[in-house]
Amino acid sequence: DTGVSQDPRHKITKRGQNVTFRCDPISEHNRLYWYRQTLGQGPEFLTYFQNEAQLEKSRLLSDRFSAERPKGSFSTLEIQRTEQGDSAMYLCASSIEKYEQYFGPGTRLTVT
Amino acid sequence: GENVEQHPSTLSVQEGDSAVIKCTYSDSASNYFPWYKQELGKRPQLIIDIRSNVGEKKDQRIAVTLNKTAKHFSLHITETQPEDSAVYFCAATYNDMRFGAGTRLTVKP
Numbered sequence: 001d002t003g004v005s006q007d008p009r010h011k012i013t014k015r016g017q018n019v020t021f022r023c024d025p026i027s028e029h030n031r032l033y034w035y036r037q038t039l040g041q042g043p044e045f046l047t048y049f050q051n052e053a054q055l056e057k058s059r060l061l062s063d064r065f066s067a068e069r070p071k072g073s074f075s076t077l078e079i080q081r082t083e084q085g086d087s088a089m090y091l092c093a094s095s096i097e098k099y100e101q102y103f104g105p106g107t108r109l110t111v112t
Numbered sequence: 113g114e115n116v117e118q119h120p121s122t123l124s125v126q127e128g129d130s131a132v133i134k135c136t137y138s139d140s141a142s143n144y145f146p147w148y149k150q151e152l153g154k155r156p157q158l159i160i161d162i163r164s165n166v167g168e169k170k171d172q173r174i175a176v177t178l179n180k181t182a183k184h185f186s187l188h189i190t191e192t193q194p195e196d197s198a199v200y201f202c203a204a205t206y207n208d209m210r211f212g213a214g215t216r217l218t219v220k221p
């Protein structure tokens with residue numbers, strides 16, 4: 001499968017714990033985006049990378065969220081000290097420049 | 113930052129009828145406008161997109177129109193089929209992508 005993949009697909013954690021998600025983009029894509037989606041809403045932009053450089057981060061993004069793309073390939077999104085409000089689907093997408101973003105299957109986070 | 117508004121939030125049509133979904137955006141720098149279809153429990157899928165140097169684009173039963181002056185763009189689906197039932201999202205971007213809140217389309221057989 002040469003599409004975007006994400007791991008894990010589901011994560012249940014207790015409030016206050018740290019979680020880390022991984023995204024593997026389509027191999028030739030230089031851009032990688034992270035989004036959050038809650039029920040009944042469109043994807044909400046979190047941050048994006050061009051190669052290994054993080055070029056933009058949403059102003060709404062808490063300092064508890066951090067993302068990396070160390071070698072310009074896969075990316076990780078870490079949430080520290082999780083809160084119940086962090087429960088959502090976390091989507092990754094990749095593209096060549098900004099055109100034709102393809103989404104991964106998402107990681108569903110539940111914070112209890 | 114960019115703000116995208118999408119209407120209607122729900123749309124119900126009879127099979128074979130046309131469906132139109134409209135979006136407006138706020139940032140005149142936005143120059144790329146994709147549309148995504150999301151079925152329940154699935155990832156968003158790109159169905160069509162348009163760049164700001166084009167006014168209209170068509171792909172079989174779906175078409176998108178863009179009015180840069182008015183800052184709005186629309187998705188048109190003709191000859192709707194039950195399998196078109198899904199949530200449709202518009203988006204606008206210069207660099208970061210901003211999505212509308214979605215339109216739940218139901219096509220009744």
